[in-house]
Each structure stands twice: as structure tokens, then as C-alpha cells.
Amino acid sequence: MFEKFRNYIIEKTGAGSITAEQFEFIESLCSLKKLRKRQYFLQEGDVSKYNAFVLKGCLRTYSVDDDGVEHIISFAVEDWWAGDRESMTSGNPSRFNIDAIEESELLLISHPDFLEISKRIPVFQEMINSIFQRSFIKAQNRIQSVISDSAEDKYLHFLKNNIALANRIPQSMIASYLGISAETLSRIRKQIVKREQS
Amino acid sequence: MFEKFRNYIIEKTGAGSITAEQFEFIESLCSLKKLRKRQYFLQEGDVSKYNAFVLKGCLRTYSVDDDGVEHIISFAVEDWWAGDRESMTSGNPSRFNIDAIEESELLLISHPDFLEISKRIPVFQEMINSIFQRSFIKAQNRIQSVISDSAEDKYLHFLKNNIALANRIPQSMIASYLGISAETLSRIRKQIVKREQS
């Protein structure tokens, strides 16, 4: 059960950076959670209490606007994290929903436990920090695309950077993630295919 | 010259967290840089080598698309940082330009020196980490706005979160930052004023 998580940590921190006892400590604070497709992990208005490491499946974080339209902020597949950091650190209710778009398995670590692990195990802390740095850089790149590109270029940019995601996520959700309508994405794809053929 | 920077660090880390010697160490690795309005701090294609702490003035980070249109990724005013982290950590040439939109004064710390400071002074490291966390959260919120909102709502969202910026930056740059045209922003503002009057 923890093998995947151990491998992930080893890959991120380097072999031997974390002792067997430290692994046990970390794992003693983890709990396993299974989600069915469409099941919520976090609902708008609730306070996000757990960091979720995705062992299997796929989660989406999204907001719902006044017209009831969903806007997907992020996806989390295997070896990625989910949870609303803003709500977690501030204790305020979340503006986001997080649910499973596939049958999923998560390792949960509560926010206080997460802080404790980080305090006790500096390399874990470093790992988390570098994840945040890269997340920030990715977010900036996404912002660049979304403020600069046409709908088609947004899609091509997405494909270039998220081929794996593109093959397991419904098109309508990709559209939502890109901030365009599902119909527009459908027409864009048609165009691209047509162009490739000629 | 370093007073502003010291105050910033004290505010972020808490009084007494950093000793006089540590401050001196940090400051021994800083250099002052003045930029005139419109002067580059970083040009596309160059490798970003310095973290810049803004003592005075305002920088913008932007990309230029194939049509020559500028797209502003971020602003940095007093007590904020600039530099392309992606280029800095990877050593690859930057896709961004950074220049001064006001007469500015920066404290520069080279990337290696920055790492050294972080290594030697854990509270400095912590400060940087919490900055990244908040930057990431801010970036996510911006993404939400930019994929969900109409042009007007993007502007209102910007105003709500960046009143100070809104009052010192040309409208056309705000438009660029929001991913809308300067003309559209002008019309939106007119609408808002008209509505407020009635």
C-alpha cells in the first residue's frame, strides 16, 4: 500500500535520504481513502483538512460560478497531490470542490501531521518546497498561455504539456480547464484533423 | 540602503529570528542596481541569474508573442521579488522580458548566493518557502479568474486584489495582464462608471 508512496519520495529526495524509521513515522500518519467516480473529496464551503497523495485514479479541483458552470482549476493523477492549500493554511472554507473523475485511491495526511513531518524530516520539507516551486512555475506558464493564446493555441499548449492527461480525461473537462466551451474545443479538434489530412 | 530589506525580512521572519551577523552575511552578497524607466532587467533569450528584491519602483515580467504583442505575466513593486525562477534553476534562456516601468532600485542576489543564504540561514529559507506557497496560491486564484470570468469580472477581480497596483500602472498594462485588449478595458471602465452614476 505504501510502496508507491515510498518510491515517489525516494525518487524526489534521492535514495537513502530518508531512513526506515522515518518512513514508518510518515506512514503512521497516513490513511488510505478510496473514492468512487464522482465522489467528493472536498466540497465547497468545507475546510480542506487533508493533503491527498494520489495512488491511483484522478481528481479534479474546480469552482462553480453563479450560473452553475464548473471551471476546472487543476487535475491530480498518480503521484500528484490534491487539496486546497489556501483553505488548509488559513482555516477558511474552501471555494473549490474536489472530486474523483475516476475510481481513485488516496493517501491522506492531515495538515498538522504534514507540518509535523516537514518539521521532523528536513528532506521531506525540501521535497515539498521544490514541489511548490515547480507548481508555481507551471502555474505561471499556464497563465501565460491562457492570457496570450487563442483557443486553439491553448489546446495545443495543453497537449504539448499534458499528453498523458489528454488521453484519460473527457474533452469537456479539458475545455473547462482551458477556459473554453466544450463545443469550441470540439470544433478546434475538427479543424486540426482536417488540416493534418491535407 | 539595506534598511528596507532588513525591515522586510524582520516582518516576514519575526523580530530576532536573524542575528546581526546573519544580516551582514546576507547583505555582503547583495548588490544595488538602479534601473531607469523602460530599462531591461532581463531580456528574452538571456539566462536569469539574479533574484531581484524591489526597494523602489516597479518591474514587469512579460512575453512577446509572434505578432509582437506583449503579455504581462507579473508585476513587482516595493517589497516584492522579480526574476525568472524557471530560467534560474534550469539554466535555460528565459522566455520572458523583465523591465522597469518606473525608475527603480533593486537589491540583487545571484542564484548561487541565494541558495547559500538559504542553506546557512534556515529562517530565510522558510521565508522563501512561504513566499512560494503564497505565490502559488495567488497564481491559482488568478487562473480561476482568467478561465472563469468575463472581461469585466476579470477587471473587478483585479481591482479587488490589487488596488495599489491599479493606481500606479497604465491601464494598457492592466489590460495586458488580464489578457484583454486595452480598448476593451477602456470600454469596461466606462460602463462601470456609467452604472455607478445611475
Place this chain on the structure above:
DNA sequence: CGATTCTTTGAAAACAGTCAATCTGTGTGG
């Protein structure tokens, strides 16, 4: 001032969104 930069305005065009209907594929229960 005079020059430059920034903003506003109008008209036309492009782009993307909406709505509604149809199509496709998949999986489920009878």
C-alpha cells in the same frame, strides 16, 4: 509648449459562446 505616451471612441470583423438537436459509444439491467 511640443513630443510622446496613454486613453478613448467608432465601425467592422473575427472569435468564441449558447442553445438545441443529433450522433456515438459504453455500460447496465432485464
Place this chain on the structure above:
DNA sequence: CCACACAGATTGACTGTTTTCAAAGAATCG
């Protein structure tokens, strides 16, 4: 195993928002 239901994708016609281009109007600064 079939039929049906359902979710997702596509298509067409229309609407609406935003962009583009061009020109004129403020504002700012040396």
C-alpha cells in the same frame, strides 16, 4: 444478448462579446 439509458461529442444556426484598425482626444514630462 439485446435494448435502453446515459454521458460525452459533434453539428448547425444564432447571438454576443471581444478584437482589430484607425483616428482623435487627454495626459504627462522634459
